[in-house]
Amino acid sequence: MAVLSKEQKERYQRQIAVVGEDGQEKIGRTRLLIAGAGGLGSTAALFAAMTGFGTIRIIDPDRIEETNLNRQLLFREADIGRPKADTAAKALHTMNSSIDIEPVMAAIGTAPARDLIRGIDVVIDGLDNYPARFLLADAAWKCGVPFIHGAVEGFYGQVCTIIPKTSPCLRCIVPNPPPVRETPIIGVTTGIIGCIQVTEAIKLATGTGSPISDHLWLWDGIRQKSDRLKIERIPTCPFCGKDEYQIPAGERVR
Amino acid sequence: MKVHVKAFATFREVMDSQFDMDFPHGATIRTLLAELNGKYEGLGELMFAAPGTLRDFVNILKNSRNVHFLAGLDTPLDDGDVIALFPPVAGG
Numbered sequence: 492m493a494v495l496s497k498e499q500k501e502r503y504q505r506q507i508a509v510v511g512e513d514g515q516e517k518i519g520r521t522r523l524l525i526a527g528a529g530g531l532g533s534t535a536a537l538f539a540a541m542t543g544f545g546t547i548r549i550i551d552p553d554r555i556e557e558t559n560l561n562r563q564l565l566f567r568e569a570d571i572g573r574p575k576a577d578t579a580a581k582a583l584h585t586m587n588s589s590i591d592i593e594p595v596m597a598a599i600g601t602a603p604a605r606d607l608i609r610g611i612d613v614v615i616d617g618l619d620n621y622p623a624r625f626l627l628a629d630a631a632w633k634c635g636v637p638f639i640h641g642a643v644e645g646f647y648g649q650v651c652t653i654i655p656k657t658s659p660c661l662r663c664i665v666p667n668p669p670p671v672r673e674t675p676i677i678g679v680t681t682g683i684i685g686c687i688q689v690t691e692a693i694k695l696a697t698g699t700g701s702p703i704s705d706h707l708w709l710w711d712g713i714r715q716k717s718d719r720l721k722i723e724r725i726p727t728c729p730f731c732g733k734d735e736y737q738i739p740a741g742e743r744v745r
Numbered sequence: 746m747k748v749h750v751k752a753f754a755t756f757r758e759v760m761d762s763q764f765d766m767d768f769p770h771g772a773t774i775r776t777l778l779a780e781l782n783g784k785y786e787g788l789g790e791l792m793f794a795a796p797g798t799l800r801d802f803v804n805i806l807k808n809s810r811n812v813h814f815l816a817g818l819d820t821p822l823d824d825g826d827v828i829a830l831f832p833p834v835a836g837g
Contacts, residue, residue, distance in 0.1 A: 531837045619837035644834035647754040665833045666813040669802035674836030681837070709753050709831070714762070718753065720829055721809040728814070 495519070499589070503543055514697035515543065519590075521696040522546035524611040526599060526627055528553075528575040530562035530676055531641050532617025534685025535692075537565060539615070540583040542693060546591040547583065550607060551575040552598035562678030599623040604630035613695055614638045615688050621668035628653060628661040629730060637695055637702070640664075641688045644674050646712030648684035651722075652691045652702035659724040660731035664707055680712055746770065746824035748777065753831035759787040768822055774805060775818040777828060804831050 495503075495512055499519070507515050523544045525536050528551035536549050555563070555570045555578060565582040566575070576594035583592050595607065599618065604626050608614065614631045616639060618624050624640065631638040631653070638653040640661060653661055687708065694700050706721040726732050751763045760781065768776060778799075782789040794800045797818075805812045806829040812820040822828070 527837050529837045617837045620835060621833075641837070642834045643836045644755065647834050649754075649834055663811070663814075665804065666811055667801050667804050668833060669835045671835075674834070676836045707831075711754070711757065714757070716762075718751075720751075720753065720806070720831065722806065722811070723809045725811065725814045 499543070502589075506542065510693070510697050510699070514699070517698075518543050518693065518696045519545045521692070522610060522612045523548065523692060524608060524614045525549045525617055526607075526614060526623075527551055527617030527619065528563070528565065528579040529559070529617055529619060530678060530681025531643065531685045531688065532615070533563045533565040533579060534682050535615045535617055535641075535688050536579055536583055537586065538686055538689040539692065540587045540590060540592070542689065543587065543590060544692070544696070546593065546610075548593040548595060548607070548611065549576055549579050549583075550595040550597055550599070550602070551579070552596060552601070562676055562681045564678070564682070599627050605634060608634050608636055611636055613692050615692060616640045616642075617685070617688075619674065620671040621665065622671065624661060624668075631655065632660055632731065639688045639691045639695075641684045643676055643680045643684050645677060646680055648680050648687075648710040648712075650684060650687045650691065650703055650708045650710075651706065652695070652704045654702065654704045658702075658704035659722050660728060662730040663725045663728045664722050666725075666728075680710070683710060683712070746772075746822065748822050748824075748826045748828055750777070750781075751827065751829045753829065754834055755832055756788075756791065756830055759791055760785040772822045773816075773818065774807070774812055774820045774822065774828070777822060778818070802832050804833060805829070806831070 503515050525532050555566045565579045570578050574596050576596045580592045580594035628638045632655045635655045641650045706719045709718045752760050792803050
């Protein structure tokens, strides 16, 4: 049952034609956590705000640097030195003042992951390393919250949507992550992948189509090719294959 | 026996995206990688930290199952297998 205001019906008129008033109302009731306000996170947050997700909690510990400006489209030259989370929230508010935006200046791993997820319906992964992704994805799995994974390097990107208890977990999909390093990134790729992640969030919120949940979607911008790499849930996965997961040394889920 | 190989992301910069290969009975993932190493210049350095030791991030799927959870490099190849090689990307 749709309960959109006159203003909302006007604002979202073109997409209500796609998702219906009921779908728009569901989007408005959906609370997103966007982890990271970098290339993926700023793209995802911008489109999520324009789409009308009712709550966007955006988390990032860093301040804006000049080298961010090739891809992090919420920030301007005058923002260099400012906190990413607060600056992103202000930029998003100028795009859509009718939604709730919660900036959190914290790093995954220092802030308890379960607290960051509390009250959240869907997590969008805009992180830049796997140790942080595993912390948040593990907590999302345990809290029953879908986790839309995205990552990029150069012209390549990948997306998958992890549905707790049914799909493969992030550790089934990426048991061998690459080392933490400064990744070469071109802004168009974070734009493409961030938009695919928000597409997934819209599908989950409205119950449209099927999420990318049993395979990894891979984008190759050099060859303009996308591939769906089917990945099975691993019965012996050290995380989702057992009831009691032993956290590897050096990692902590709080 | 015939095996179909697919490569993704940055591996495509040193090898073809997909192709078939023939192997004798008893071949394993290790056999396949050795063949590829000989076929594509630069692939060995990209995939191996030392002879016989894969770099940590090289993910190999046999028919949608990561060989990490099977028998690793000793996972046997079977006729009709689809082997996918992908280096997960990490940036955001």
